[in-house]
Amino acid sequence: MSIDPHLVPHWDTVALVTIDVQRDFLSESPYGIAGTTEILPNLGILAKAFRGAGRPIVHIVRIYEPGGGNADLVRRSLLGGGARIAAPGSEGSQLAPGLAPDAAPELDHARLLAGETQELGPREYAIFKPRWGAFYQTPLQDELHRLGVDSIVFAGCNFPNCPRASIIQASERDYRVIVATDALSQGSEQGLREVSRMGVQLMTTDDVVNALG
Template sequence: MAIVTDPHLALHFPTSALITIDVQRDFLSDAPYGIPGTTEVLPEVVAAVEAFRAAGRPVVHVIRLYEKGGGNADRVRRGLLSTGVELATPGSHGSRLAPGMLPEPAADLDHELLLGGGVQQVGPAEFIVYKPRWGAFYETPLQDLLTARGVDSLVFVGCNLPNCPRASLIEASERDFRVALVPSAVSRTSEQGLAEVAGLGVLLLSLDEIRAGLAAA
C-alpha cells in the first residue's frame, strides 16, 4: 500500500465506507446526455463496490433524480430540462443504477422514498441516497447514515470528477472524514484535477490498495 505519513489523513479501513456518485444509466458514455469516460471506468467502479460488499463494509450509492421540467435541478441544467429533455427522470430506465452496481436481484429505485429524503436499503450494508445538488451531503441523510454506522473514512468512486465527486470530496473533508479517491474508478479525471483534490488531503489510491486495506482490516 502507499505509505501515508500523516496520521490525520490515513484511512481507517475497519470503519470505512464506499460512496458511489451518479453511476446511473443516463450518465453512461453512450447515453444522449452521458458523461464521456463513465462507461469506461464502470468495471473499476463495480470492482470497488464488490470489494466493500465482500468486506461487509457499507456502500452508499448517491444518485440524481430530475423531475420533468427541471424544477429540482441545479440552475445550470434547468434550461435544458425545461425544453422537455428527460434525464434521470424518476421511474425511467435511465435513472437506474448502471449494470452490475447493485446486488442480485437488483431492486428498482424507490423514487418516492428517495425524493422525500429517505434512505433505500438494497443489501445488508448497502444503501441508496438522492442528492438534490452537486455534493453528496447537501440536504441529504448521508452524514447521519454514516455516523450511525461508526464510519470515519470514505472512499469515493463514480461519475465526473470536476462536478459531483469534487463537491462531495470537499463536503466530506469539511465534516472531518478521512477521504480517498480511486482515480481509475472516476470519470473525467485530469492530472490537474487530481492534484487539486490531493492538495485538500484526499488520498489517491489504486483499487489494489483499497483491496489490501480492506483485507488487512
C-alpha cells in the first residue's frame, strides 16, 4: 500500500528523538518501567545509525526536583513523600548506559532545568521537559527548526504517557512522524494502531536503519 505523500518521511531531514531513557526508568529500577531495559539494544542501534548518517538526535529527559514541585500533579504526592526519581545530580537521572555518544558529558541539570539545550556530541542534544509532551515549555521545536528537521523518529520509554503525548504534539505541528515500534517500551497493538490512524508511520528499528542508509 502506498503512503500518502503528505506522510512520507523525509530521511534527509529526519531527527531521532528519544524519550525518558534514563537509569531510574529502566526495568530493574525501583520506579522503573517494564520493558525499558529490553529496548536498549535497539535504541543503541538507532542512535549509531543516526550518528553515522549525520542526522540529529535529541534526548528528552525528566528531572524531578526534591519534593516534586516541578512534577506532574499525579506524581507530586509520591515525590513529596520522599521518593527520589531522576533527581538533580543523581546517577538515576543520567541517560541509560550506552545511549549517549562516546565522551559525552553528564547531564547538566542546572542548564537543563533553566530551559537550555545541552550539546552531548556533534548534532546530539539533551532537553528537559516538565510534563508529558516533549514540546510543552521546551526549546525542542526551535532546535528542530534550526536543524532543518521536518520528520521525527520517536523511541524510548513508556509509550502510553510521554512518547504518545510527544507524538501527538509533533503531529499537531505538521512533522512527519515515525515510531520505532521495537525501540519503545509499553507499546500496545491497540495504542500503536490508534496513532497510525493519525498518520504516524510504524516501523521497526531495521526498517528505520535501512531507510536512513
